[in-house]
Structure formats: C-alpha cells, structure tokens
Amino acid sequence: MHPILHGKRLIAFDLDGTLIDSVPDLAAALKRTLGELELAVPDEHQVREWVGNGAPVLVERALTWAAGQPPKAHLQARAFEGFMQHYGAAPNALTRLYPKVKNALEALHQAGFTLVLITNKPERFIAPILEHFGLKDWFALCLGGDTLAEKKPSPMPLLHAADRFGFAPHECLMVGDSRHDIGAGKAAGFATLALPYGYNHGDPIELSQPDVLLPTLGELYEAASA
Ligand SMILES: O=C(O)COP(=O)(O)O
C-alpha cells in the first residue's frame, strides 16, 4: 500500500481535471454563450487556464478576456445564465474520464475507504456527470461549489465531509489537480495528493507542494489493491 494511504479512512476527490477532462464541454458552452452576446469566442486552450474557481468565476474570466475589462453586473448575470443553460444541456458530450479512474475508485471503495467528491463545479451538474460515467455509487457524499457558504481553497467543504463521517483531518486525503485542492487540503489538515494532468491555471502543480504527486490514479489503484 502506498504510504499516503496509511491510517487514512476518507479520500476526497476533486472532479474537473482529476476524474474527468471536462474542458471540451465547458469551452463549448462558453463559446455559445459569448457568441450569443456577440463577443469574441475563446479556444479550448484558453478555457483550460480559467477553470478552477467555479462557474461564476469561469464566466467572469471569459467576459474579461473578451471585452478587455471586468464585466458589469448585468452582463455577468446574462452570461452566467446562458452558460448554465448551455452546459447543463450537454455536460457529457465531449467530456472523457481520465485513465484508470473507474478502477481506482472501485478498488479504493472495496478496500474500505469512504470516498467523497468535493468540486467547485455547481452542485446541479454533479449527478448527471457521475451517472453518465457510472461513478455515482462509489461516493458517500458529493459537495459542489455552491453547496456550502465557501468553496475550495477554503477548507470548509473538506472539514464538513470529515465531520459528517466522524473522521479526524489526519485520517483524510485530498486528491486533486489544482492549487485550490492542495491549498484546501493543507488548510483542513488533510494529507494531499496531486495529479499533474489537469487544470492549474497553466502552472505546474508541484508549486503547491503536495505531499505526493502521482502520474495517474492508476498508481493509487495499484496501491489499494496491493
Ligand atoms: O468548476 C471548477 O471551476 C473546477 O471544478 P473542480 O473543483 O472539480 O476542479
């Protein structure tokens, strides 16, 4: 077993950039939204660097890029509504699971870990995506960016999850792709595990100094079944 799993009872997973490559669908929804507002349309590569702080900030970053200045409240509200509608209509059209995700979740669940999902994505999108990929049953709890008063990098959702199942922070591990996951994990007193293939605003995740960096979830899966 990988040393990071020793003494752990709960594993909290990030969603976007950790379990799923969701940027193609996020970018498609943003493109439609900005196109309808007759603004410049970003490419997928640009959108990849904007993901991580939830949907309102994603929309705000896109509008700021398109108009060269932060959006006024009414434009932000209109664009946010459009984005939520377009993304909600097709959250799984182009989204793909990263390698070994299913095997890892299954193995960790069978090894007795409590698995929870803590994403900054709006809560309403979580179930349709997890159901589409057949992942929903592995998670004992799912928290979105708008479920509680604070989202990652706040430790609040992580501490909420630990408390719900009666585990101390040192019995918990946060697994994610961005500085917000590692920051929230450290602030909560969780151990932290980073994956390098997701979205971290263009920076290497090593800069956040996670306890462990693994190339894919396959290594955690092998650790769980070993
Ligand atoms: O919606 C976002 O901005 C990022 O979502 P995540 O927390 O699952 O990476």
Ligand SMILES: [Mg+2]
């Ligand atoms: Mg992420």
